[in-house]
Amino acid sequence: xxxxxxxxxxxxxxxxxxxxxxxxxxxxxxxxxxxxxxxxxxxxxxxxxxxxxxxxxxxxxxxxxxxxxxxxxxxxxxxxxxxxxxxxxxxxxxxxxxxxxxxxxxxxxxxxxxxxxxxxxxxxxxxxxxxxxxxxxxxxxxxxxxxxxxxxxxxxxxxxxxxxxxxxxxxxxxxxxxxxxxxxxxxxxxxxxxxxxxxxxxxxxxxxxxxxxxxxxxxxxxxxxxxxxxxxxxxxxxxxxxxxxxxxxxxxxxxxxxxxxxxxxxxxxxxxxxxxxxxxxxxxxxxxxxxxxxxxxxxxxxxxxxxxxxxxxxxxxxxxxxxxxxxxxxxxxxx
Amino acid sequence: xxxxxxxxxxxxxxxxxxxxxxxxxxxxxxxxxxxxxxxxxxxxxxxxxxxxxxxxxxxxxxxxxxxxxxx
Amino acid sequence: xxxxxxxxxxxxxxxxxxxxxxxxxxxxxxxxxxxxxxxxxxxxxxxxxxxxxxxxxxxxxxxxxxxxxxxxxxxxxxxxxxxxxxxxxxxxxxxxxxxxxxxxxxxxxxxxxxxxxxxxxxxxxxxxxxxxxxxxxxxxxxxxxxxxxxxxxxxxxxxxxxxxxxxxxxxxxxxxxxxxxxxxxxxxxxxxxxxxxxxxxxxxxxxxxxxxxxxxxxxxxxxxxxxxxxxxxxxxxxxxxxxxxxxxxxxxxxxxxxxxxxxxxxxxxxxxxxxxxxxxxxxxxxxxxxxxxxxxxxxxxxxxxxxxxxxxxxxxxxxxxxxxxxxxxxxxxxxxxxxxxxxxxxxxxxxxxxxxxxxxxxxx
Numbered sequence: 001x002x003x004x005x006x007x008x009x010x011x012x013x014x015x016x017x018x019x020x021x022x023x024x025x026x027x028x029x030x031x032x033x034x035x036x037x038x039x040x041x042x043x044x045x046x047x048x049x050x051x052x053x054x055x056x057x058x059x060x061x062x063x064x065x066x067x068x069x070x071x072x073x074x075x076x077x078x079x080x081x082x083x084x085x086x087x088x089x090x091x092x093x094x095x096x097x098x099x100x101x102x103x104x105x106x107x108x109x110x111x112x113x114x115x116x117x118x119x120x121x122x123x124x125x126x127x128x129x130x131x132x133x134x135x136x137x138x139x140x141x142x143x144x145x146x147x148x149x150x151x152x153x154x155x156x157x158x159x160x161x162x163x164x165x166x167x168x169x170x171x172x173x174x175x176x177x178x179x180x181x182x183x184x185x186x187x188x189x190x191x192x193x194x195x196x197x198x199x200x201x202x203x204x205x206x207x208x209x210x211x212x213x214x215x216x217x218x219x220x221x222x223x224x225x226x227x228x229x230x231x232x233x234x235x236x237x238x239x240x241x242x243x244x245x246x247x248x249x250x251x252x253x254x255x256x257x258x259x260x261x262x263x264x265x266x267x268x269x270x271x272x273x274x275x276x277x278x279x280x281x282x283x284x285x286x287x288x289x290x291x292x293x294x295x296x297x298x299x300x301x302x303x304x305x306x307x308x309x310x311x312x313x314x315x316x317x318x319x320x321x322x323x324x325x326x327x328x329x330x331x332x333x334x335x
Numbered sequence: 336x337x338x339x340x341x342x343x344x345x346x347x348x349x350x351x352x353x354x355x356x357x358x359x360x361x362x363x364x365x366x367x368x369x370x371x372x373x374x375x376x377x378x379x380x381x382x383x384x385x386x387x388x389x390x391x392x393x394x395x396x397x398x399x400x401x402x403x404x405x406x
Numbered sequence: 407x408x409x410x411x412x413x414x415x416x417x418x419x420x421x422x423x424x425x426x427x428x429x430x431x432x433x434x435x436x437x438x439x440x441x442x443x444x445x446x447x448x449x450x451x452x453x454x455x456x457x458x459x460x461x462x463x464x465x466x467x468x469x470x471x472x473x474x475x476x477x478x479x480x481x482x483x484x485x486x487x488x489x490x491x492x493x494x495x496x497x498x499x500x501x502x503x504x505x506x507x508x509x510x511x512x513x514x515x516x517x518x519x520x521x522x523x524x525x526x527x528x529x530x531x532x533x534x535x536x537x538x539x540x541x542x543x544x545x546x547x548x549x550x551x552x553x554x555x556x557x558x559x560x561x562x563x564x565x566x567x568x569x570x571x572x573x574x575x576x577x578x579x580x581x582x583x584x585x586x587x588x589x590x591x592x593x594x595x596x597x598x599x600x601x602x603x604x605x606x607x608x609x610x611x612x613x614x615x616x617x618x619x620x621x622x623x624x625x626x627x628x629x630x631x632x633x634x635x636x637x638x639x640x641x642x643x644x645x646x647x648x649x650x651x652x653x654x655x656x657x658x659x660x661x662x663x664x665x666x667x668x669x670x671x672x673x674x675x676x677x678x679x680x681x682x683x684x685x686x687x688x689x690x691x692x693x694x695x696x697x698x699x700x701x702x703x704x705x706x707x708x709x710x711x712x713x714x715x716x717x718x719x720x721x722x723x724x725x726x727x728x729x730x731x732x733x734x735x736x737x738x739x740x741x742x743x744x745x746x747x748x749x750x751x752x753x754x755x756x757x758x759x760x761x762x763x764x765x766x767x768x769x770x
Contacts, residue, residue, distance in 0.1 A: 181359075190359040244416075254357030257340045257410065258379065260755060312769055316416040317423065317628055319451020322767035327744035338442065339548065339600045341409035357408060364525060366555040367665040376409055378603060378656055381495070382523025383552045386603040386662050388409055393655040400418040400629060403425065 011130030041124035050085035065193030069108035073115035085147030119198035160235035165281035176266035195270035241301035339380035413627035441468030441756025448765035470754035524556035554672035571702035579689035594620030606661025625653035682723020722749035
């Protein structure tokens with residue numbers, strides 16, 4: 001029996017499954033609720049609770065700046081945090097392809113533990129399944145998360161109002177480019193790392209300074225442009241951006257040029273968009289810039305009344321044009 | 336007319352160049368620009384360098400723009 | 407200096423725009439031959455900043471858009487043959503053919519792979535010696551030399567399983583055809599920048615000389631395009647049509663002689679089937695007899711099960727000639743969208759319809 005790889009038996013509920021859970025998962029992620037290993041984690045809950053879930057199928061599973069495990073924790077922590085919730089408990093479910101190296105799984109679990117520790121969340125329940133070779137791409141992860149929303153917060157995509165300021169917490173497009181660089185056939189090397197990070201600490205600092213933030217969202221798939229279009233639609237307002245204010249790393253800009261991509265449509269995993277009353281913007285911006293995950297924050301535009309549901313952008317030449325939602329698949333443009 | 340971007344040749348080995356665009360590096364075949372060498376800027380298109388960019392000419396064009404601004 | 411940012415300076419851009427707006431008095435219609443220029447003009451917002459009496463029209467410079475359905479049907483037929491791996495540039499995959507797109511054929515089990523470069527296709531051929539790798543050669547003079555180079559590499563390396571299905575086309579003949587048809591009155595042409603890097607600007611001398619139209623070869627950054635428009639405006643105002651090379655840092659009069667030589671070594675000029683226009687003599691590239699071993703058309707039996715047909719109502723053929731715009735198409739953005747494209751002009755990232763859809767929304 002190959003002791004270095006995950007076998008179907010690891011998912012069948014017997015001794016191997018038990019060993020996998022106790023030796024690898026519980027040991028690394030240890031906390032009182034998880035250690036009970038009951039069928040469900042039981043905890044007290046008061047007030048408004050936020051609940052979210054996401055599945056992670058990223059390819060490749062290891063990339064500069066992180067791996068699928070770190071991504072899973074950060075993604076769910078961030079989804080809770082942008083609603084104003086303090087993230088508390090996560091569930092963790094694996095679907096593993098038979099044949100995955102155990103060392104790869106250990107590395108992923110280590111990253112999950114580290115990300116959870118940084119975010120101050122606990123993985124309290126989970127599940128492991130193993131499927132035949134070819135039925136899953138190495139490993140798929142699902143996380144669900146629960147967080148508690150302090151009183152007085154009302155954050156939603158429908159809350160943007162005319163004259164609000166639009167702020168982003170840093171450079172756009174890092175994650176998507178870092179991933180694409182690892183894909184075969186695109187043949188480029190870049191020092192760009194995924195920006196994957198848990199942002200609840202940053203968001204806590206922001207809400208301390210301005211509890212009246214109207215909207216927060218993380219621009220993941222589809223990038224900044226798509227996410228802002230969604231918000232404009234939900235709030236039925238227009239959003240006008242200033243292209244020159246949007247921070248983009250030169251290396252990301254260069255990679256986008258060569259691939260025919262627009263960084264405004266490339267995924268981010270460690271950034272947020274925040275929309276708040278104009279007069280609160282300077283204070284929020286300072287708080288963001290003081291945090292390690294927000295040092296490149298910038299005001300990039302404002303909410304307006306005309307053109308409800310649409311996003312427009314002022315180009316460096318001074319023209320105003322539409323910034324549409326992403327359409328079609330983000331295949332690297334070639335010819 | 337197809338997508339081609341300027342990139343700087345960092346090194347050349349066996350007719351294949353390593354080119355840099357703002358910190359991202361690509362491999363480019365020099366079969367179509369055999370005279371290109373390290374330090375040159377080339378137009379990168381689908382994995383090939385298709386033309387060497389004339390730096391002197393570029394600077395001249397830029398100075399025309401500057402002169403126009405002064406008028 | 408990276409030759410990108412310097413040519414996007416907003417200050418110089420505004421200076422050029424000021425000049426253009428002051429100098430231009432005569433109504434003018436300029437054709438951006440190249441799809442890449444259409445997209446760049448939209449992205450920088452140049453259309454809105456030009457005087458209202460200057461009209462910009464898109465042209466046929468999008469290799470995916472001018473690929474005929476008949477040619478695409480042949481590629482799809484090839485993809486169905488056993489033991490074949492089709493390698494293609496990404497844009498072509500979603501173009502609907504008579505019955506389906508390459509993407510749909512792939513979903514049915516055909517081995518169709520997106521590549522960024524012919525070098526990737528050569529590597530796939532090396533790694534799969536028992537399969538036949540067919541590279542779909544689309545593109546104008548910018549790209550054709552890279553395919554020619556790949557054929558030479560395949561020959562030098564003794565690769566017996568690499569083939570090219572050449573649907574390559576060359577640009578001056580279609581420019582002539584459009585001007586000869588006279589269906590749209592133009593004042594000037596923005597000539598393609600990267601095609602001209604290869605062919606040389608001399609290839610466009612016939613435009614001012616025979617047709618007396620203003621002409622300038624343009625790069626793709628905002629300053630390049632504005633500098634080109636400035637030149638066209640000057641030519642129109644002075645009534646002195648000539649060939650101006652605004653993109654001189656990358657375009658020489660004689661072009662890239664090494665690339666032209668390689669192209670000539672591998673390809674012969676032959677008739678080509680242009681969507682919306684039909685067969686133009688001497689406008690396509692086909693592999694020379696010496697390279698028959700690499701010619702997909704000579705080595706595979708391509709059986710079309712039914713005659714090629716295009717979706718009725720699709721105006722792509724008219725749009726690439728500049729005789730209609732996407733806004734005049736009944737299907738545009740209602741039935742035909744990037745998610746559900748009817749024709750290649752909506753699929754290609756350089757397609758006019760895709761550009762209008764993505765950037766052309768009206769702001770109140």
